[in-house]
Amino acid sequence: MTKRTYRFSSAPVDVYFDANFRQLEKLVDKKKGIIITDENIFSAHHSKFKNWNVITLKPGEQFKIQATADSVIEQLIALEADRQSVLIGVGGGVVTDLTGYVASIYMRGIRFGFVPTSMLAMVDASIGGKNGIDVGEYKNMVGIIRQPSFLFYDSSLLSTLPEKEWSNGFAEIIKHACILDRPMFKLLESTSLDKLRKKKSLLDDIIRRNVHLKSGVVKRDEFEQGDRKLLNFGHTLGHALETQYELTHGQAVALGMIFAGWLSAKLLGYKDLNRLETTIATYGLPTRASFDVEKVFNVLKMDKKRVSKTMNYILLSRTGKGEIVQIPVEDLRGYLTEFNALK
Ligand code: ADP
Ligand code: ZN
Numbered sequence: 409m410t411k412r413t414y415r416f417s418s419a420p421v422d423v424y425f426d427a428n429f430r431q432l433e434k435l436v437d438k439k440k441g442i443i444i445t446d447e448n449i450f451s452a453h454h455s456k457f458k459n460w461n462v463i464t465l466k467p468g469e470q471f472k473i474q475a476t477a478d479s480v481i482e483q484l485i486a487l488e489a490d491r492q493s494v495l496i497g498v499g500g501g502v503v504t505d506l507t508g509y510v511a512s513i514y515m516r517g518i519r520f521g522f523v524p525t526s527m528l529a530m531v532d533a534s535i536g537g538k539n540g541i542d543v544g545e546y547k548n549m550v551g552i553i554r555q556p557s558f559l560f561y562d563s564s565l566l567s568t569l570p571e572k573e574w575s576n577g578f579a580e581i582i583k584h585a586c587i588l589d590r591p592m593f594k595l596l597e598s599t600s601l602d603k604l605r606k607k608k609s610l611l612d613d614i615i616r617r618n619v620h621l622k623s624g625v626v627k628r629d630e631f632e633q634g635d636r637k638l639l640n641f642g643h644t645l646g647h648a649l650e651t652q653y654e655l656t657h658g659q660a661v662a663l664g665m666i667f668a669g670w671l672s673a674k675l676l677g678y679k680d681l682n683r684l685e686t687t688i689a690t691y692g693l694p695t696r697a698s699f700d701v702e703k704v705f706n707v708l709k710m711d712k713k714r715v716s717k718t719m720n721y722i723l724l725s726r727t728g729k730g731e732i733v734q735i736p737v738e739d740l741r742g743y744l745t746e747f748n749a750l751k
Contacts, residue, residue, distance in 0.1 A: 414623045416537070417630050419555040423623075425616055429562045432523065436494050442487060444507045445498040449525050452568040461487055466505065472502045472542050474550070474592075480510045494519045494557070500526035500573070501533030503710045505551070508539025512554045525565045526556065527577025528657070529619035531584070534559055536626040536636075545651045545707075553631060556660035559619070563612055566605075574601060576658035579642070581614065583665060584621045586684065587638045590728030592617060597683065600689050615638040638730040641722040642668055645744075648708040649699060662693035667747050672723040674743075680727045709737050740747045 409427040413420050424435070432441075443460045446467040450457065463483050465471060484493070495518065497507025504522045509521035523536040540551015578601060585593035592614075604611050621641070629636040646664030651654055653661075666685060672678035685695045711719065721735045735743075 414627060416555050416627055418537070418553075418558075421555050421623075422558040422569060423612055423619060424558065424560045425619075427560050427562050427614060429453070429523070429565070432496070432560060435560065436496060436521070440492055440494050441494050442484065442489055443496045443498050444510075446500075446503055447500050449503070453565065455728050460632060464584060465506070467502070469502055469542065472506055475505060475543055475545070477510050477513075477541060480506065480743070481514055482516055482602075484510070489514065490519070491515055491518055492523065496521050497534075498523040499529065500523060500524070501529045502701050503504065504529050504534045508537070508554060508556060509541055509551055512539060512552045517554070519557050521556045521560065523560045523565075524563065526569055526573055528573070528580060529568065530561065530563070530566075530615050531577055532580040532622065535619060535622045537630070542551065547647055547651070561615060561619075563608060563615060566611075567582050572656065574605070576656055576691040579658035579661040579665075579693055581618055581687075582684075582687055582691065583639070584618055584663065586665065586669075586724055586727060587641050587730030588621050588625070588728060589617070590726075592621075593683075593687070593727050596691070597687055615703075637732050638722055639718055640720075641665060641724075641730055644708060644711055644721060645704070645710065647702045649697075651707055652703055653697075653699065654684065659694050662688045662695065663697055666695050668721070668723055670719070670747055670750075672725070675733065676723050676725045676731065678724045678726060680724075683727065698748055701741070705741050705744055708740065
């Protein structure tokens with residue numbers, strides 16, 4: 409287990425890499441810790457939770473809602489959780505988001521940390537302090553930016569991650585490569601999901617590199633005044649598609665990245681659209697889907713990131729270099745129509 413501390417403007421976060429779940433009790437006293445997890449993770453790793461206080465949630469994004477937070481709060485009261493208690497979210501992004509949110513409001517805020525168990529949570533969701541819940545069809549509509557005290561990485565937990573969950577994490581990894589890290593893009597091009605999964609050392613390296621990349625962006629701009637917006641690459645259209653169609657987050661973001669790549673070629677002379685498509689396909693993600701432009705545009709224009717009549721859209725000037733470009737909301741409708749008509 410190695411430790412590295414990332415100092416954000418609001419608080420430091422201790423990140424433990426190459427850890428083993430059993431070492432968690434070195435960080436948190438079992439009497440003070442309360443683990444929040446979901447039923448899938450609990451049953452897949454049952455023995456690891458022995459002698460810990462555990463609150464188990466139903467799995468799935470549809471439970472990332474206020475009613476679940478209320479139920480967790482009632483269980484915390486029943487467990488007599490107090491200001492000394494530490495909530496530990498052991499799970500994917502749903503569990504970590506909810507844990508950070510509840511910990512931030514229970515008794516006006518208690519300590520919390522994460523043990524991410526999905527690829528997506530490891531490289532993205534658990535990093536950066538955004539915690540929240542969905543409201544109706546609006547994702548992450550309510551929440552708070554508050555850093556966890558620690559992140560704890562045990563990549564052996566991934567051994568039970570369902571097949572279809574892997575590509576969700578890789579969509580975010582490809583995103584990081586596109587906006588910030590050209591060498592990592594080349595590395596992704598040179599290997600494949602299967603190869604990475606079989607080689608723990610390479611997977612650990614990729615995880616560490618992505619934690620470092622995302623933490624760096626968040627460190628420079630914790631409250632999303634500037635650079636942190638880059639992390640929305642592929643997500644504006646992605647979120648709109650995700651709410652309207654039966655797509656995973658990774659699939660929706662992949663399609664969003666292809667659209668942003670296509671628009672980058674048109675507006676900024678980005679030359680690597682073909683490479684982007686090939687890489688996205690290599691990691692089991694879709695590159696084309698036709699959609700109802702009006703329906704999607706109506707959701708897209710309500711995006712939290714909209715500023716009056718223009719949108720901060722994230723494009724690429726080249727692989728490894730994301731740019732924030734202001735696009736009039738009305739122009740986007742035309743671009744979407746043109747993109748949707750491509751074969
Ligand atoms: P995400 O991490 O993609 O944001 P979730 O928290 O919903 O979203 O996790 C995705 C799914 O994978 C959930 O059904 C969750 O129970 C399951 N899951 C996450 N990590 C593991 C794991 N290590 N082993 C088994 N199932 C897992
Ligand atoms: Zn995402």
